Amino acid sequence: MKKIVILGSGAGGTMIATKLRKELLVREWQITVIDKDPLHHYQPGWLFIPFGIYTPQECVKPKADFIPLGVDFVVDEIVNVDHDKKQVKTKLGHYDYDWLVIATGCRIVPEETDGLMDDWRGDVHDYYSLDGAMALYKRWKFFKKGRVVLNIADMPIKCPVAPLEFVYLADWFFRDNGVRDDIEIELVTPLDGAFTKPVASKVLGDVCGQKNIKITPNWAIDNVNVGKKTIESVTGDEISYDLLISIPLHSGAQTIMDSGLGDPMGFVNTDKGTLKAADFDNIYVIGDATNVPTSKSGAVAHYESDIVVENILLEIEGQAPKPEYDGHST
Ligand SMILES: Cc1cc2nc3c(=O)[nH]c(=O)nc-3n(C[C@H](O)[C@H](O)[C@H](O)COP(=O)(O)OP(=O)(O)OC[C@H]3O[C@@H](n4cnc5c(N)ncnc54)[C@H](O)[C@@H]3O)c2cc1C
Structure with a gap:
């Protein structure tokens, strides 16, 4: 046999x-x-x-x-x-x-990015795991005001369109809850635009603009500083967050x-x-x-x-x- x-x-x-x-x-x-x-x-x-x-x-x-x-x-x-x-x-x-x-x-291997685990499931979350998605469901309920930053640590990731789907859903969710005007949404990505393919990137990026979702492209994360509530890039730039949603390294x-x-x-x-x-x-x-x-x-x-x-x-x-x-x- x-x-x-x-x-x-x-x-x-x-x-x-x-x-x-x-x-x-x-x-x-x-x-x-x-x-x-x-x-x-x-x-x-x-x-x-x-x-x-x-x-x-x-x-x-x-x-x-x-x-x-x-x-x-x-x-x-x-x-x-x-x-x-x-x-x-x-x-x-x-x-x-x-x-x-x-x-x-x-x-996902969040432990590979400095500082990412320091406030894991506190003000730093993920939805690329069942536990993470469940924890974020509970955290969302209490989020009424501030900056939501979705960061892609690096490619490759599973389902490259899932980050965009997430920020579009977040826009709908906060609007539905009547708190969208008090919440900024920013997608911070290592890609040079909203998505991997140029034509789709342009169209999907325009949708972000219509929904008042900021895109920060070409951004390579170095570490998370949970004391300052910032993510810091390899070139020393900082972006502040109140709630960080990470798509960690794979x-x-x-x-x-x-x-x-x-x-x-x-x-x-x-x-x-x-x-x-x-x-x-x-x-x-x-x-x-x-x-x-x-x-x-x-x-x-x-x-x-x-x-x-x-x-x-x-x-x-x-x-x-x-x-x-x-x-x-x-
Ligand atoms: C948030 C999110 C959204 C997504 N959306 C889409 C979508 O819309 N469309 C789409 O096509 N894809 C989507 N995907 C991606 C899709 O789920 C994966 O690409 C797909 O499951 C990959 O299949 P796979 O068989 O390679 O791996 P998996 O389905 O992950 O299977 C791997 C298996 O290996 C087992 N395994 C690993 N190590 C061991 C070990 N040491 N011993 C025994 N077993 C082990 C695991 O238990 C697991 O069952 C999404 C993924 C995520 C996280």
Whole structure:
């Protein structure tokens, strides 16, 4: 029996398991998906929790509901990948593989920015985690006056449009609560405008102007000074806040770093056309775990999944993988 192990059953890992199982015979191929979390988190929903539009419960479902018949679903933490031995170690066991798919996503690392954790969940918040979105929901209720600053620490981030969606929703929310005139909203971004793509950036930036949302572009954060309630840039500029919403730096999974499979930020060096790990045989990568220069989004994972599955099938048949992924993201 040949073995395929999929690391992570978020959006990407679950799609790969589903599509591969349809293509490979159960009597010939064992497919195992490993994830430490039995619950699937609908991350786009986190954007709406601070505004009371979604509840936390609406953003969570059992992962097992999405795993197809004939796939072994293991709830356990991946500790290490020994690619020489072609073996994955988890807290409770180990799994040999012929082919490995890395779908461990990425995570926020607020501790990597000086001062950001000093008033975490006080006057400094995030919504790129379920806990953060829930804490911000409680904090919003008491915010009636002052400066709300949304800062993107650096790219890449998940869903690059989510910061704009957030400030538009904040404008609506404070207007709806009758306090918008007493609240300034500012988006402080390392990008040169509102968004990554020039045409969309212009249109979305104009919408910010209409909503009286200030955009401060080309801004690289150095640290947060919670005593002065300022964020400070690498060139020494300061921006004051009453409430700071941070989209912190992102990193790949710790286990990818510990296994020596990632770059210094834990993203796997991935061929952007074939989606095969550039430095390792028999490994494919999907979704937020890659270093492919496109968005980190569920939509990207969706488009990538067809290429990953096709290329694994080609390689199993002894053929070369095709460089067919074009960065498509919407
Ligand atoms: C606020 C917000 C809004 C968003 N909005 C959108 C949107 O509108 N549209 C869109 O397409 N995308 C959106 N996204 C992005 C989207 O959610 C992600 O890009 C997508 O989930 C990536 O899929 P993935 O499979 O690569 O990673 P994930 O879905 O994050 O899955 C990774 C899995 O790996 C598991 N894992 C990691 N390390 C280990 C370990 N050591 N052991 C075991 N398991 C492990 C995790 O538990 C997780 O289940 C948004 C994200 C956020 C945060």
